[in-house]
Amino acid sequence: MSNTDQARAGRWRWLSGGRQRRQEEVILMMLCALSIPSILPFGVYRLMQGSWASAAVDLALVTGMMAVIVHVWRTGRYQVASLGVTIFYSAGMLVTVYLRGVSLVYWVYPTMIAAYFVLRPVVALGINSAGLLILVVILVARLELLNLMTIVVTIALVNFFAYIFAYRTGLQNKELHTAVELDFLTGVGNRRAMERKLSEYAQERRPHLESSLLLLDLDHFKQINDQYGHAAGDKVLIRLAELMRGHTRSSDRIFRYGGEEFAILASGAGLSAAARLAEGIRAAVASATLLEGHPITISIGVTDMDKELTPAEWLAQADKLLYAAKQGGRNAVRVAEQTS
Numbered sequence: 001m002s003n004t005d006q007a008r009a010g011r012w013r014w015l016s017g018g019r020q021r022r023q024e025e026v027i028l029m030m031l032c033a034l035s036i037p038s039i040l041p042f043g044v045y046r047l048m049q050g051s052w053a054s055a056a057v058d059l060a061l062v063t064g065m066m067a068v069i070v071h072v073w074r075t076g077r078y079q080v081a082s083l084g085v086t087i088f089y090s091a092g093m094l095v096t097v098y099l100r101g102v103s104l105v106y107w108v109y110p111t112m113i114a115a116y117f118v119l120r121p122v123v124a125l126g127i128n129s130a131g132l133l134i135l136v137v138i139l140v141a142r143l144e145l146l147n148l149m150t151i152v153v154t155i156a157l158v159n160f161f162a163y164i165f166a167y168r169t170g171l172q173n174k175e176l177h178t179a180v181e182l183d184f185l186t187g188v189g190n191r192r193a194m195e196r197k198l199s200e201y202a203q204e205r206r207p208h209l210e211s212s213l214l215l216l217d218l219d220h221f222k223q224i225n226d227q228y229g230h231a232a233g234d235k236v237l238i239r240l241a242e243l244m245r246g247h248t249r250s251s252d253r254i255f256r257y258g259g260e261e262f263a264i265l266a267s268g269a270g271l272s273a274a275a276r277l278a279e280g281i282r283a284a285v286a287s288a289t290l291l292e293g294h295p296i297t298i299s300i301g302v303t304d305m306d307k308e309l310t311p312a313e314w315l316a317q318a319d320k321l322l323y324a325a326k327q328g329g330r331n332a333v334r335v336a337e338q339t340s
């Protein structure tokens with residue numbers, strides 16, 4: 001991390017409560033925080049006017065938003081809270097229009113757009129469409145047809161545009177994410193992707209899903225570069241990645257961990273299954289022609305991803321075993337001892 005990044009991280013540390021937060025969490029908390037000063041003055045004003053029902057709706061919304069901020073801040077769970085906030089907010093808005101009349105319909109627009117910030121576009125569209133239907137029921141007896149149609153069409157258009165925008169942004173984010181996490185040479189995941197996947201796995205709560213980590217390293221790769229040139233070395237790396245793809249299941253993940261070092265996260269594979277996988281890949285590399293006229297071998301360290309340990313400890317363990325395989329003469333697999 002650069003000095004500027006570190007300074008920035010330090011400056012915003014108070015906002016994250018000392019831990020790394022997902023973008024969705026921060027957006028939800030910010031939306032709730034923004035809505036409090038937007039609604040509270042109206043609630044207080046209506047309280048002073050004696051409009052008890054309207055004041056109660058406004059103050060309930062403010063209290064709800066505060067509760068969501070505290071909940072998300074403390075637990076980091078935002079998915080159910082995002083849905084809850086959207087439904088609660090939409091209901092509050094509809095009750096306000098019902099109680100105070102059509103002039104309050106302006107609140108519908110920002111409320112509906114906010115839904116696209118915190119929910120999947122299709123979910124936001126579903127909730128907003130239901131809200132629009134209820135709004136029509138509330139207003140149908142109070143407005144002329146032309147006025148009602150104007151409200152319905154403008155709300156529908158705002159939703160349509162917001163949906164397209166959110167959908168397109170989602171697609172772009174996905175493409176960006178894929179590009180950022182891909183190794184440009186071999187097409188497998190890069191080190192950043194590996195670290196994210198390992199930390200996701202560490203947080204995964206399902207205890208029955210045992211998985212293993214394989215670290216693979218080409219033997220004497222420097223010689224290949226020196227003897228045949230860097231381009232030939234690159235071709236070996238590409239062919240090795242293809243070979244690994246052919247030997248793994250679609251649920252397994254392959255990463256390029258360093259220059260000539262790869263990692264495989266074998267999902268659902270215990271130590272013995274992972275050892276068989278490693279041995280299969282080692283033997284396949286030894287018998288394949290990754291480079292014409294030059295036999296190529298790899299060494300592999302295999303460890304299980306014990307939930308008692310951290311991703312850094314899994315990597316250290318696999319690296320130690322890989323080192324042992326190299327020390328033992330290369331073209332070999334070393335597997336961690338079974339603990340249970």
Ligand SMILES: Nc1nc2c(ncn2[C@@H]2O[C@H](COP(=O)(O)OP(=O)(O)OP(=O)(O)O)[C@@H](O)[C@H]2O)c(=O)[nH]1
Pocket residue numbers: 185217218219220221222223225229230231232233234237258259260326330
């Ligand atoms: N062609 C190519 N070579 C790379 C790439 N990244 C790293 N290397 C080379 O990989 C080689 C790694 O060499 P070493 O770390 O000495 O390891 P080694 O020769 O494989 O020896 P052992 O691992 O001990 O068997 C170096 O020559 C690097 O230049 C790459 O993207 N393409």
